[in-house]
Amino acid sequence: MFELPSGAEIQSIIASLKGNVGFFLPEIYLSVLFMVLILIDLVVKGRKNNLLSIATLLGLAGSIFFIHQQHALPAGELFFGMYVLDPYALFFKYFSVVGGMLAVIITMADRQFDREVKSIGEYYALIVSMVIGMIMMASSADLLMIFLSMELVSLTAYILTGYFKRNARSSEAALKYLVYGAVSSGLMIYGFSLIYGLTAQTNLIKISTELAAHGYDPLVAMLATLLILAGFGYKIGAVPFHFWSPDVYEGAPTPITAYLSVASKAAGFALLTRFFLISVPHGQPKIEDILGIDWTLLLTVLSIASMIYGNVVAIWQKNVKRLLAYSSIAHAGYLLLGIIVRDQLGTQATLFYLLSYFLMNFGAFYVVILIANKTGSENLDDYRGLGKRMPLAGAALTVFLISLVGLPPTVGFIGKLMIFSSLLAKGSLYLGLALVGILTSVISLYYYMLIPLNMYLRDAQHPAEKDFNPGMIAQVLMAVLMFLTLYFGLFFTPLSDFARYSSALFGLTW
Amino acid sequence: MLSLIVFLPIIAGLIILAVPSSQKQIIRIVSLLAAIAQGVLAVLLWRTYDPSMAGITAAAGGNPVGSFQFVEKLPWISLNLGGLGLFNIEYFLGVDGISITMVILTALISAIGVLSSWTIQKQVKGYFILYNLLATAMMGCFVALDFFLFYVFWELMLLPMYFLIGIWGGPNREYAAIKFFLYTLFGSVFMLLVMIGLYFSVLDPMTGNHTFSLVAMADQHNFIKDAILGPNNVMWRYIAFSVLFVGFAIKVPMFPFHTWLPDAHVEAPTPISVILAGVLLKLGTYGMLRINFPLFPEVFHAGMFVIGVFGAINIIYGAFCALAQQDLKKMVAYSSISHMGYVLLGLAAGNSEGMLGALYQMFNHGTITAMLFLLVGVIYDRAHTRQIDKFGGLSSYMPRYAAVVTIAWFASLGLPGLSGFISEAFVFVGAFSSVTTRYIAMVSVLGIVFGAAYLLWSLQRMFLGKRKADAAYDLEVGADGHEHIHFHDWKGKLDLDSRELVMLVPLAVITIFLGIYPMPIMGMLTTSINKLVQVLTPVVLTSMN
Structure with missing residues (x-):
């Protein structure tokens, strides 16, 4: 039966709680x-x-x-x-x-x-x-x-x-x-x-x-x-x-x-x-x-299904937010790859990928908002000719999307590099997973590039007489995010070291 | 020095970024100055290059200095990966015989491309920023000796190229641009996996760490025997070789991965076609020479016959396709496929003659095809059509144009005395003297016949005879009583103007000069090629681990 703690025990519990507050x-x-x-x-x-x-x-x-x-x-x-x-x-x-x-x-x-x-x-x-x-x-x-x-x-x-x-x-x-x-x-x-x-x-x-x-x-x-x-x-x-x-x-x-x-x-x-x-x-x-x-197999199935489903279904999306939603399903698949290998390198790679995803996805959504503020729409068709009217936003969005594809010199490329490195460091065991990963990222190029395609390669349906100006603060923030996406794509040591430091879990020795 | 030659265009690009987009002339001049500076540096490199140093692999002790020239080696990224040691990426540039010629070619073609871009009127600022980015990426690929760095430059080419075709291209540009992008990316993602696999399989003899250095990878002694791509993992080495080869073959482009090329060429504006045919295609064969073959020499030996067969298919199939084209630019595009087949055949021969022919052909194809595309651009600017039947009798009305066309066309079909002849001759000498490729070479000779057929036939239809009834121009009798032709809405000079001459004459001179005296280029190649052939000859490995 459950026994009530004695007075002394309660005292020690309270003392312990008090002591822990400093950690909270x-x-x-x-x-x-x-x-x-x-x-x-x-x-x-x-x-x-x-x-x-x-x-x-x-x-x-x-x-x-x-x-x-x-x-x-x-x-x-x-x-x-x-x-x-x-x-x-x-x-x-x-x-x-x-x-x-x-x-x-x-x-x-x-x-x-x-x-x-x-x-x-x-x-x-x-x-x-x-x-x-x-x-x-x-x-x-x-x-x-x-x-x-x-x-x-x-x-x-x-x-x-x-x-x-x-x-x-x-x-x-x-x-x-x-x-x-x-x-x-x-x-x-x-x-x-x-x-x-x-x-x-x-x-x-x-x-x-x-x-x-x-x-x-x-x-x-x-x-x-x-x-x-x-x-x-x-x-x-x-x-x-x-x-x-x-x-x-x-x-x-x-x-x-x-x-x-x-x-x-x-x-x-x-x-x-x-x-x-x-x-x-x-x-x-x-x-x-x-x-x-086993559970790694479960996660493997989840990961492969996410990469394929997310990337393939995204191809048919006409709304940019939905497109990014499907892409985020695919990215969940890439992130799972690092956990499946079950070692420190994999965890480090996952954490690094999260950091890179943070930069590029926030950046992409931010630009999407700025564009929606001006055009009132998130439809792919309404992105036509935006590259000329919002030059910085167009360039920034292109960089974020390229990073989401995983092309150098962006942080998204390094994220994928780390994930695939952690897979291949185990020899040929996880090669199949790496193959699914890279092939689906080729597919992702197609739908991500639909956005720059509309922005730059097609002209606006209703030509506007003046350029859209998203405002000073927005321009600066966008430029900073774009710069970081590129900078960490070339000099990623600090991010990677941070990810490595953070891969220490309590109760686990690698 | 190499850093400067690589990053000059991008510096120009940054300057252009600060120039208001209405100042078109300034933007063009900045680009031109950068291209000229690049050219001057290339000439300096050419003059100071020591042809007695071999390159390909490191000198004794694993030190690349002493074997490669103009080496720049700086630590770039160094990560601690615990049990896997340090993750080392170096900023590592250097040239040897097989890259110095390509550096010179790239500088030459980039400069000509800038001149050819003078007529671009749409979004000039964006155009030149992307153009300069592309120029940096191309040059970077040829001088990078660290696989990671090479990969970054390699992928960096894709995005500018996509936009350059996609924004400034012809009517079907969206399709052509994304097709180019997807094809090349498909090839290069496998390269990424092989790159990682190689990293875990190779140790740098100087530091004992894993390395991305292509120089260390080119020496089989640096491989860890049981690593994923180590000598004991025969199956994976074959697979890695094959996927790398496909990745590079897409760029060449080799049959059956060639279908993006005619589309890209037809849609691309003239300067981009020039860059694409003059430099980008060379990256495919350069990648094979620098990475694919020396890193997996035993697989190369096993695959020589197959590569040779694909080379022959390229030669003959490309020539046949060219024969069937009505569009002049498409014909030139297919002739490119055919001529890159000679490079593949020369490589497949695996001996010094064949390799020398292949590399010389890479250089010559760069200059000759650049000329061909420029000439197509000249006539397209005037007539707004490239249909071969829409012309006739041009030689009497545009004599200078016809003269340059004749030189280019004959160089392309391999007339003795012009540079194309020497490289094709070497390729065939090499292919015949190798037991593996002897019969392939016999079949491939047919390619020369078909090549002569489509080139001469188009020359005849366009330049000889009389104006056709449905031609793209009218005839008028001028004040002097002679007949002149008149293109609709063309205000410029009828025959080649001075800008076009500045682009074409140097290329024509180079073509003729290198056809008579090939040593300026060949002299730089020989030592490296002998070394390469030595590296590619399988040796029984006895040492290590």
């Missing part, structure tokens, strides 16, 4: 920021001035200081194993915060908000709460914590997707997102319960030792893995859990689309990688022996 400062800080933003909103009554957005921006920037402080702390478990602090988690903390900041900046540039909503109110507070959720996803080391943090991200994402209340597409997207999300969460938590049934543990490290030490029913373990994969697969947008993504990407406000496609995917990968590398035992007895299938 970024999360606390961001929670405070969340509440402060709501207060500011009450004061300014949701007027569309820049006070809220700048406060959010500065607030998020402040959290980088707290995250940076954590480099000095030793890697370890917090709150009785619910939470871990390691370089790997820090990587995703930076990732989510900087992504959030970019989302705020992009929102400030997006004119659709002026048309669609009366008050920007809780929008920024919700972005902050999504950042908190992602940060916690990256650090969760316990099934309960994983579920809670994922739900925190999902719930805010549903609201933000449907933020344009009077826009039918936006509401439709939110509903679809919610339904798919609810189903996959349900499946995932069922998988968790099976794991708990097998091991009586919720901590990932303990699950691993328990499974390895006492054996398990292979069928149940496999079923549990499959169910959990449904939850993670939904977050990273991999086939066959991708059905929500084209509609959501198309319907959601574009800054949210950009943020979901980059940071939410990354947070999903943070969890997926931690779960599979830590909790699934790969010593003896081997989980690979079960029914002739």
Whole structure:
């Protein structure tokens, strides 16, 4: 029977919690920021001035200081194993915060908000709460914590997707997102319960030792893995859990689309990688022996299906946001390749690819917004002749797309190089996967190039008399993102070293 | 010096970026100055190049200096990959016999291309920025000795080329541009995988680390025996050779990967056709010589016959296709395919004569085909058509044009005394003296006959005889009582104007001069080719690991 802890035990628990609070400062800080933003909103009554957005921006920037402080702390478990602090988690903390900041900046540039909503109110507070959720996803080391943090991200994402209340597409997207999300969460938590049934543990490290030490029913373990994969697969947008993504990407406000496609995917990968590398035992007895299938094989199937499906279906898209949605499904496939090899080089490659994806995808969505501000459209046909009217935007978008294809000298090329290197470093074992990867990236060239094709090779249907000027700040930001995409394509050592440093997971020795 | 010659165009491109787009003349002059400076540097390289140094592989001790010339070697990227050691990429440039000639050719053709671009009126600024980017990428490919660097330059060519065909091309340009892009990318992605595989298979003898250095890779002793592309992994080495070969063959282009070329040429504006035929195609065969063959010599030996067969198919099939064309530019494009077949045949021979012929043919094909495309451009500018039947009797009205055409056409069909003859002769001498390719060579000789057929036939139809009834021009009697021709809406000079002469005369002079005295180019080639043949001869490896 469950016994109540004695007074002394409670004392020690409290002491331990108090001691751990110091390791939790970024999360606390961001929670405070969340509440402060709501207060500011009450004061300014949701007027569309820049006070809220700048406060959010500065607030998020402040959290980088707290995250940076954590480099000095030793890697370890917090709150009785619910939470871990390691370089790997820090990587995703930076990732989510900087992504959030970019989302705020992009929102400030997006004119659709002026048309669609009366008050920007809780929008920024919700972005902050999504950042908190992602940060916690990256650090969760316990099934309960994983579920809670994922739900925190999902719930805010549903609201933000449907933020344009009077826009039918936006509401439709939110509903679809919610339904798919609810189903996959349900499946995932069922998988968790099976794991708990097998091991009586919720901590990932303990699950691993328990499974390895006492054996398990292979069928149940496999079923549990499959169910959990449904939850993670939904977050990273991999086939066959991708059905929500084209509609959501198309319907959601574009800054949210950009943020979901980059940071939410990354947070999903943070969890997926931690779960599979830590909790699934790969010593003896081997989980690979079960029914002739194993989790790396599952991920391999997911990865191949995502690369092929995403890249092939994207060819027929006429809406740029949908096109990028399918491309993001394909990129989930490339990212999975680095996890499948199950070594430090692979993890490093995945993290590097995430960084490169961050730059190029945010950049692409940003330009898409700027273009939509001027033309009011995201249709491929309306991109005709834009190269002449928005020269910088056209050039920047071309660079981002070339980077998404994976051509040098861009950071996307280095990302692919690292992924394929990690595959080939294992000899000819994963050559087939590498082949699928490169052949599908040739396909991707075709549809990515449809955008420059319309921008440069075709003339506008309705010739406009003057050039579109997206404004000074937008030009600078675009140029910076473009420069970074090219710069890190030639001098990628700092990014790669950071990815390597971050590939240290607590509870895992490579 | 090599860095300068590579990056001069891109510097010009950056300057152009700052020039307002209305200042068309300044933009053109900046590009021209960069091209001239590049040319001057190329001449300097040519004068100071020491033909006694072989190149291909490193000198004793694995040091590329002492074997390659004008070497620039700087650490570029160095990553720690834990158990896999350091990930080293070097900024490593250098030339030997097989690249110095291509550097000279590239500088020459780039400069002529700038002159030929003078008539471009649409979006001049964008055009020259892309043109200069392309020029840098091409030059970079020929001097890069680090595989990674080579790959970056190689891929960097694609995007400018896509836009140059796609924006400034003919009516069907969208199709031609994306076809070019997809074909070449398809070839080069496999190269990426092979490159990574080679990286994990080769150790730099000087540092003991894995390396991308092509110089280290060219020495079989530097391979790790059991690595993925090491000598013990015979199957993977064959596969790697084949996919690399296909990647380069697409660029050559070799049958059956050639279909992008006629489309690209027909749609591309004249200067881009000149660049494409003059330099880009050479990159395919250069890649084979620098990377494909020396890195996998035993596979090359096994595949010589197949390569020779493909060479022969190229020669004969290209000539047949050229014979059937009505469009003059398409005919020249197919003649390019045919002539690149001679290069493949010479390479397949595998001996010094064949290789020398192949490399000399690469240079000569560059100059001759550039001339052919320029001449097609000249007539197209005036008549706005390239249909061979729409002309007739041009020689009496455009004598200078007809004279240059005659030189170019005869050089192309290999008339003795012009440069094309010498290279084709060497190719056949090499192919006949090699047991493997002897019979292929016999069949290929037919190509010369067909080559003569389509060239002479087109010459006759266009330049001899009288104006045809449906010709692209009218006849008028001038004030002097003589008959003149008159092209609709052509305001310029009827015969070649001075700009066109400046482009064409040097090429014609080079063609004639190298046909009489080939040593300026051949002299630089011989040492390197002997070394290359030595590297390609299979040796039983005894050492290492």
